[in-house]
């Protein structure tokens with residue numbers, strides 16, 4: 238048996254919760270008893286995290302990809318966090334990114350969490366992260382208004398040949414013929430109005446519901462399709478919306494179709510969901526708006542349609558087939574590129590990462606269960622354990638604590654898909670010196686455990702992983 242409460246152990250310097258940067262969590266209005274105990278978890282050995290010349294020991298390292306709003310990055314207090322871009326940040330503890338296509342070899346063993354400042358996580362290897370015990374977060378709704386506004390603009394661009402007209406005016410201007418020709422040539426660029434037309438919204442989440450509501454206010458009739466409609470989104474929908482039971486039925490009578498669903502690869506996913514069957518069901522002059530992901534649309538099927546009929550494709554993504562089609566408008570992925578959306582998404586992502594690193598709370602994860610435990614009681618140390626989702630894990634973990642003479646004060650166990658997540662507050666009130674080093678190793682090396690953390694001590698320490706049967710601290 239590994240004694241976790243080891244009175245014969247070398248006494249360690251007394252550290253107060255406040256001195257350990259735990260003020261927000263552990264320091265209550267009455268002086269905490271934590272100041273009377275010393276907790277040695279043996280994970281302050283920074284050399285095990287790589288070359289300390291690449292980071293500042295004692296801080297959480299956050300690695301960023303893409304341009305992340307400074308407003309969001311300011312949510313990481315400098316005394317606790319160090320934020321670095323891409324290759325400059327070895328041994329990162331968390332990754333913050335936008336559309337960068339993250340590869341597994343860009344995720345060091347030290348990474349505890351990944352946050353996408355945005356909605357779509359198809360650029361992150363989410364299933365692999367689940368196997369590695371890494372929660373992936375996104376920022377639901379943070380950039381939805383920006384996208385909705387561009388969808389509305391897209392409907393107008395798809396109705397009025399504004400882009401062609403602008404290009405024409407440039408060319409006339411170059412020839413010095415603009416004033417002479419404008420009134421004659423404008424007949425080339427006639428359009429139609431959106432008022433009184435029907436919009437089909439595929440995917441009634443944050444963007445889709447907002448688009449439906451505002452399009453109704455512009456005088457449109459709305460049809461919607463979303464088999465996973467949430468109560469939150471349902472409450473935002475216009476009352477007059479007509480809910481269809483399939484994409485085919487949603488698009489049949491639509492003059493405009495807005496795609497607002499996630500891109501999910503593999504069986505049952507959404508790759509090419511707008512294929513020849515859906516395109517074949519569309520009205521000849523329908524305007525398809527794709528501000529979701531390019532891969533949702535079968536471009537060849539759509540090209541056949543656009544070659545024959547006067548429909549439109551307005552997309553926010555590169556398209557190798559339709560990029561120069563006379564009936565397409567291709568925008569360089571600008572949906573979420575507003576200052577407001579960038580600030581909101583980065584701030585939400587930073588707060589989510591901080592909550593996870595500092596308290597173990599999980600919210601807005603796309604692969605881990607939402608989990609929160611009330612603030613850790615006094616005289617406790619919080620342990621979190623990520624495991625495979627299989628029977629008996631919780632019992633095995635509890636057994637290790639019990640055999641080490643440690644009492645569980647409160648705990649929560651949640652699962653989602655293949656992963657389970659445990660937050661356990663261990664009572665240390667009666668112990669002079671508690672060493673979690675061996676307890677953590679025993680728990681982490683249980684079969685089926687992926688990683689564990691002791692949420693106590695210097696930021697960046699207390700993390701251990703079971704990498705295919707090898708112990709990594």
Ligand SMILES: NC(=O)C1=CN([C@@H]2O[C@H](COP(=O)(O)OP(=O)(O)OC[C@H]3O[C@@H](n4cnc5c(N)ncnc54)[C@H](O)[C@@H]3O)[C@@H](O)[C@H]2O)C=CC1
Pocket residue numbers: 355356357358377378380381384439440441442443444445462463464465466467470497498499500507510528529530553570571572573574
């Ligand atoms: N162009 C851009 O810059 C941006 C694009 N996006 C894209 O838009 C997508 C949607 O974003 P949000 O509305 O914020 O996400 P959300 O998660 O709030 O909504 C997505 C909705 O789609 C529904 N859905 C999933 N599969 C479906 C299917 N096969 N048929 C019909 N409905 C389905 C879900 O039930 C959910 O209600 C993102 O996944 C992302 O790919 C998001 C933000 C910015």
Ligand SMILES: O=C(O)C(=O)COP(=O)(O)O
Pocket residue numbers: 335336337354355356357358380570572573574
């Ligand atoms: O949030 C999303 O899903 C987006 O597509 C936005 O991407 P971006 O952050 O602008 O690279």
